[in-house]
Amino acid sequence: LSEVGGEAVTVKSLIPLMSNPHLWQPTAAELSTVHTADVFVLSGLGLEAKFNENLDTLRSTGLAVGVLSDVLTEAEIIRPDGPAAPPDPHFWMNASLWAKAAGRAAEVLAAASPEAAAYFQDRAHDYSTQLEDQHRLMQGRFKELTPHARFLISSHDSLRYLAEAHDLSIRSMWNARGEDYPEEETKKTAAWAKEHQVKLLFRENLVGGENLLARMHDLSLPSSKVIISLSLTQPGTLMAGLSEGLDVGKYKSALKYTCEMIYSTLLTAK
Known part of the structure; x- marks a missing residue:
């Protein structure tokens, strides 16, 4: 929203930094903050599940509510457990889909501030173009990987959109809420990791914690496997992947850093 809204918003x-949005429950104080806003925007697809029950109440007060995922087609939405199952909400892991969300953000903001509509549309167009350019760049890099170097395990089930965008195969240790899978599913993941000689574990700091090594043992993954740790952090935090000085506190750079680290590790893992 800041990228699209600029100085006009x-x-x-x-949701506090370093909190799990799947488990976040708004407090009375946070709800009161919403009522002071001109527009309330959600990512959607069930990410803010604890807030959904409050949406009708908010709309009844006249507050403009926008859902970014409304811009997606059904074909673009991943439903891991079948067509009638709940959607995977992590669509921002595909930069091309998030570029579409920027356009939706411009529409939502323009509805609240019609006089700035052209400003929002111009910024959304520029930002979407940057995201699409980055998406194509990373697609080119991932195409360099051999068919045998496209397998990884994540701690948190949040990388399906990234994997689909770049033709990777992925399974996870815990589901999107950080909960254990049934034992039979864990056994299937262990067999899959062994079959494909998985070289990479992607760890997200919000999920796993002290249970990580135990789950790696369950999956027959030795602790020597590569671990990439993704931290959600404040804007201005610079890190270097293949590119120097990436501000991982901002979406575009954080996703680029994530893609570059996964790509480079898969490329060199033995």
Whole structure:
């Protein structure tokens, strides 16, 4: 929203930094903050599940509510457990889909501030172009990987959109909420990891913690396997992947860093 809204908006995120949005429950104080806003925007697809029950109440007060995922087609939405199952909400892991969300953000903001509609549309177009350019760049890099170097395990089931965008195969240790899979599913993941000689474990700091080594043992993954740790952090935090000085506190750079680290590790893992 900040990228699209620029100086015309003041953006406040309700979900605290380093919190798991799947488990976040808004407090009374946070709900009262929403009522002071001109527009309330959600990512959607069930990510903010604990807030969904409040949406009708918010709309009844006249507050403009926008859902970014509304811009997606059904074909673009991943439903891991079948067509009638709940959607995977992590669509921002595909930069091309998030570029579409930027356009949706411009529409939502313009509805609240019609006088700035052209400003929002121009910024959304510029930002979407940057995201599409980055997406194509990373697609080119991932195409360099051999068919045998496209397998990884993530701690948190959040990389399906990234994997689909770049033709990777992925399974996870815990589901999107950080909960254990049934024992039979864990056994299937262990067999899959052994069959494909998985070289990479992608760890997200919000999920796993002290249980990580135990789960790696369950999956027959030795602790010497490569671990990439992704930290959600404040804007201005610079890290270097294949590119120097990436501000991982901002979406575009954080996703680029994630893609570069996964790509380079898969490329060199033995």
